[in-house]
Amino acid sequence: MEVRVVNVRKEFERFPALHDVSLDIRSGELIALLGPSGSGKTTLLRLIAGLERPTKGAIFFGDEDASQKSIQERNVGFVFQHYALFRHMTVADNIGFGLKVRHGAARPSGQEIRRRALELLDLVQLSGLEKRYPAQLSGGQRQRVALARAMAIEPKVLLLDEPFGALDAQVRRELRRWLREIHDRTGHTTVFVTHDQEEALELADRVVVMSQGRIEQVGTADDIYDTPNSPFVYSFIGESSSLPVKVENGEVWIADRPIGLQAPHARSGEAVLYFRPHDVDLLDGCSGCIAGTVAASRRVAGTRRVELEVGGERQRVEIELPVDHPAAQKSRVAFRPRRWKLFPKS
Amino acid sequence: MADPEIKSYEPLHESQSAAVTESRPVKAALMAIALAFLAVFLLLPLIVVFHEALAKGIGAYTEALSSPDTRSAIRLTLLVAAISVPLNVIFGISAAWAIAKFEFKGKAFLTTLIDLPFSVSPVISGLVYVLLFGAQGLLGAWLKAHGIVILFAVPGIVLATIFVTFPFVARELIPLMQEQGNGDEEAALSLGASGWQVFWYVTLPNVKWGLLYGVLLCNARAMGEFGAVSVVSGHIRGLTNTMPLHVEILYNEYNAVGAFAVASLLAGLALVTLVLKTLLEMRYGAEIAATRGH
Numbered sequence: 321m322e323v324r325v326v327n328v329r330k331e332f333e334r335f336p337a338l339h340d341v342s343l344d345i346r347s348g349e350l351i352a353l354l355g356p357s358g359s360g361k362t363t364l365l366r367l368i369a370g371l372e373r374p375t376k377g378a379i380f381f382g383d384e385d386a387s388q389k390s391i392q393e394r395n396v397g398f399v400f401q402h403y404a405l406f407r408h409m410t411v412a413d414n415i416g417f418g419l420k421v422r423h424g425a426a427r428p429s430g431q432e433i434r435r436r437a438l439e440l441l442d443l444v445q446l447s448g449l450e451k452r453y454p455a456q457l458s459g460g461q462r463q464r465v466a467l468a469r470a471m472a473i474e475p476k477v478l479l480l481d482e483p484f485g486a487l488d489a490q491v492r493r494e495l496r497r498w499l500r501e502i503h504d505r506t507g508h509t510t511v512f513v514t515h516d517q518e519e520a521l522e523l524a525d526r527v528v529v530m531s532q533g534r535i536e537q538v539g540t541a542d543d544i545y546d547t548p549n550s551p552f553v554y555s556f557i558g559e560s561s562s563l564p565v566k567v568e569n570g571e572v573w574i575a576d577r578p579i580g581l582q583a584p585h586a587r588s589g590e591a592v593l594y595f596r597p598h599d600v601d602l603l604d605g606c607s608g609c610i611a612g613t614v615a616a617s618r619r620v621a622g623t624r625r626v627e628l629e630v631g632g633e634r635q636r637v638e639i640e641l642p643v644d645h646p647a648a649q650k651s652r653v654a655f656r657p658r659r660w661k662l663f664p665k666s
Numbered sequence: 667m668a669d670p671e672i673k674s675y676e677p678l679h680e681s682q683s684a685a686v687t688e689s690r691p692v693k694a695a696l697m698a699i700a701l702a703f704l705a706v707f708l709l710l711p712l713i714v715v716f717h718e719a720l721a722k723g724i725g726a727y728t729e730a731l732s733s734p735d736t737r738s739a740i741r742l743t744l745l746v747a748a749i750s751v752p753l754n755v756i757f758g759i760s761a762a763w764a765i766a767k768f769e770f771k772g773k774a775f776l777t778t779l780i781d782l783p784f785s786v787s788p789v790i791s792g793l794v795y796v797l798l799f800g801a802q803g804l805l806g807a808w809l810k811a812h813g814i815v816i817l818f819a820v821p822g823i824v825l826a827t828i829f830v831t832f833p834f835v836a837r838e839l840i841p842l843m844q845e846q847g848n849g850d851e852e853a854a855l856s857l858g859a860s861g862w863q864v865f866w867y868v869t870l871p872n873v874k875w876g877l878l879y880g881v882l883l884c885n886a887r888a889m890g891e892f893g894a895v896s897v898v899s900g901h902i903r904g905l906t907n908t909m910p911l912h913v914e915i916l917y918n919e920y921n922a923v924g925a926f927a928v929a930s931l932l933a934g935l936a937l938v939t940l941v942l943k944t945l946l947e948m949r950y951g952a953e954i955a956a957t958r959g960h
Contacts, residue, residue, distance in 0.1 A: 369856060370856075371852055371855075371856070391855050391856055392855060392856075392858045392859070392860065395858070396856060397856070398852070398853065398856040400849055400852070400853060402849060404849040404850050404852065404853035405853075406850060406853075406854075406867075406868055406871075407872070408871040408872070417854070417857055417859070417867070418857035418858055418859075421854075421857065421858055421859040421860070421863045421867070422858060466853075469853075469857065470856075470857075472857075473857055473858060
């Protein structure tokens, strides 16, 4: 099911949590809403589910306007961070709940509900635990049951709110791979919320980066990482370095020296240069480059991070060198970013 | 080499526990005082109740309990409890639901209001009904014109009892529901359950032990209430006397066996309540709200 969020605004007691957000989610896609806390990602998810109503705007499931429908009518599978399993019901009863509460002809027989519950339990690899209670399961197992319960109602969309947030790192990685497998097998349109960029970039077909109630960028992991379209995305995703620069005659300058970067379309004036610390060319001579004195040098895993003081104002900037690179021993290093972007000074 | 952290920690720990632990004689004295108070003010009276009730033998005891007036008092008490407890369960659940699950204006006021019966003397709550429904009261004339009798009759007793037992169920459920939050309810809604189904399959089972605990306390108070009921009852023998009122009447007539026989029933109810309450707390302590101020 294709989901379209159109110009949605959400206020909580006049405090805006989302400003005019639009998003197209393709059918069968696995998409991540990524952002720091307070970015509005969970609010957006809850709006799609129908747990909240938008202040303005609309949400379409296919061609149908879902915004006027209640959560029961929307038929979405929602998985909560803290599982929200019904503690007084067995695993099988939890999974069958969505079928049991149906009315009339839509409600399958008790036997059929049980068969479906066992089938789903098999899908989430928990066969044999149907008689257990939630308290008797580990965190990872509970979240699998929660997913099975959400899938039992054959939802149009599967929505997961920080599904692995309460689990430890090891289980998280396992469940991540497992969720991808389940998604590939069942083909549900799936939206999940996370603040963990590794999780988002590894798991999702596309990532929606959010900040302060707005969508900053939507794209594949490659798009987001290689061509961030805002200073926020640059600094939120992965490592980034920035330097205040000046643009004149289509060239980038630091103080009174051009650094060998051409920016023919940039507006003249002050700007900020962003690049990835590892994405630089090291140079011997310096005619048109960034040069600085080494202020600090740290060994981080397989690379060496060097902090340089650049220019008369001694701006600090970090770059990454191979461990055995001769430049790491020098007191002065010259480099030029390979991939970079200019943003107007804020 | 010994771990320096542990070494430096131990003496500190000892001095801390030494600082908050009293010496042996002081401990013994404190415990003796507490036990003496318990014996004199709680245990002794309880023994006296049963002793006096059985002073003239088991025959006199059963005879006292089977007198028509006593039986009518027991019936009335059961009737009043049977009406007021379910009503307060309904009220308690709806109030707790509203306060724990929704945000609305005046919520703090409603929460305070629920506690009102705890802070008002029961006699005053009885008087309020006299002022409202009495012959000279606010609604007295209207009630009389329509032939509705509230005061000095069963409806008045039920109203006064409801007022006094108002907070028990609600106070028990509010913190419990607040602590549990909306997660389970939202999950049930997303799975397609209607509001009623959510309540029946999810909310109620989640609070059932807390609810039972509240009902138990509510019932004990409903059956034992004296002050408020005394004001509105009119003390008509065989008609508007509840058990606590009947105890007083028998006692004032120097019918010790009769008075203590009825009192022993109330004391028995209290003991049963206490045992059930302890059992509930032991078994389901975590699922019962933490407020045990009553």
